[in-house]
Amino acid sequence: MSSTILGAAAPGRSRAKQKELGHRIRVKMAAIAAFLFLAAIAIYGADYYILPLDQRPYSAKHELLRPSGTIGLKLGIFGTVLFFIIFLYALRKVIPWLGRMGTARHWMDFHVIAGMSAPIVIAFHASFKFQGIAGVAFWIMLAVALSGIVGRYLYAQIPRSLNAAEMSLGELHDNERMLAEFLLVQSVFTEEQLRKALKAPSPERASRVGALAAIAQMLVFDLAMPFRMAKLRRLGGGSAGLRSLGGLFSSGNREVEDIVGIVRQKAALTKRVLFLDQTQRVFHLWHVIHRPFSYAFALLAILHIVVVMGLGFGGMGMH
Ligand code: HEM
Incomplete structure (x- = not known):
């Protein structure tokens, strides 16, 4: 009942409602998949990740879970894919055909799922060793993701209509x-x-x-x-x-x-x-942190990938 009252104001209500329902299902499925995936890695790798660094090479899982290992490297690649998904949200503002696909609010939901999962995937990829450029990139990424939680709250306070333009x-x-x-x-x-x-x-x-x-x-x-x-x-x-x-x-x-x-x-x-006035002002200020830090972190992550590839994946001391 409650949603019908507001929905009555929008034309093409039932089609919009159906799209919204489809989106909600996709978001739920993505969130559950992310949770199950991360839980599986955590359960499988727990006994390896808790080992002191000097004992890890003796673990049977070392060849799999070290950052350049069979699973470790794939986690790094998966983390990079997640970053692409995260940055699509910003890219859709400058790439017209991307901007025409879906609504900002829908993209935001996937931005949040990818943004929350990426630091955890990368922590598993790094096997919780945060050193060098990659380490700095990780901490910046974590700060960006945590700041995202505050931003998401503010974002929800600025009402948007179904087509995601801000409501007057x-x-x-x-x-x-x-x-x-x-x-x-x-x-x-x-x-x-x-x-x-x-x-x-x-x-x-x-x-x-x-x-x-x-x-x-x-x-x-x-x-x-x-x-x-x-x-x-x-x-x-x-x-x-x-x-x-x-x-x-x-x-x-x-x-x-x-x-x-x-x-x-x-x-x-x-x-x-x-x-509304105050929320918009704080949200504007919040962008000043979230945006440049996310670009700084992206640069460091690219640098890390270039360095690692240059050295051949297993070549770095920390890997
Ligand atoms: C590794 C993690 C993350 C990175 C690299 C990242 C990066 C970005 C970028 C580049 C933008 C676009 C800024 C702009 O165009 O003005 C953005 C916007 C945003 N992000 Fe993130 N983000 C991350 C995680 C998160 C998380 C976890 C959340 C929420 C829990 C979040 C919430 C937001 C919000 C609310 C916006 C603003 C949307 C808008 O103003 O239209 N982000 N993020």
Whole structure:
């Protein structure tokens, strides 16, 4: 129900919805595959990776798992493939035909999966020996990936329509109004109960908050949201209390859940609108870290590959 309210604003809704569903399935499958792959390497290699460096050559797995070993080298190549996927996100902004494929939001999902997996794949490739150029590249990559988590949070706060162009403030207000109208006609909760569940700072107060304080307030708002919704479920009565762990999970009551879904959407939208200005400013600043560091790391990674290839894969002391 909740998604239909917002979706009604977009033309070609059901086709867009189907595409979105297909994308969600592909993302889930990619995430599960990445997890299983990394878990398999971790389980298989654990007894090798925990060995002190001087004892590794005596391990039966040394020829396989050392960076230039049969598996180790393939992990390095796979890590490089992941980097290509990661950088496709940036490339699609400058290569028109790439930009026409899919939406930015969809590409971002794969950027995140590849970006989270790559440092782990590379750590396995390096067999946790981070020295020289490759070591510096690894730490920069890790910093970029960790900064990505912050960026991903900010990215989610800047509302985008289904075709991934940022929504205008007018569209956001329209969506907010639509949700508010729906809440007016429901009869499960009183106006006062909904007002409390939707409580947010006034626009005047929000505009006076500094950029970092605004991000902190949004985080607190997001963390408090499940508890606000739990309270609403409990007020909605029925079996909400017991079945849903005090209201933290679905109550099973369709009507209550529909309204909780709308309230959650409306509250999230209000928060984004209130702090949009600050979020955009911090996100802009965040790019100043994520982007140049990722290019610096790419340069070092290329240098590492050139050096290693120049020496013949097994030729480096650290390998
Ligand atoms: C090795 C890891 C990673 C590298 C090399 C990398 C590199 C990049 C590059 C080159 C861009 C494009 C910057 C631009 O065009 O302005 C970008 C954007 C971005 N990345 Fe990453 N990234 C990595 C990991 C991650 C991770 C793990 C996340 C999230 C958990 C993430 C989230 C983002 C976000 C939110 C953007 C901004 C999107 C936008 O403004 O349109 N990145 N990254």
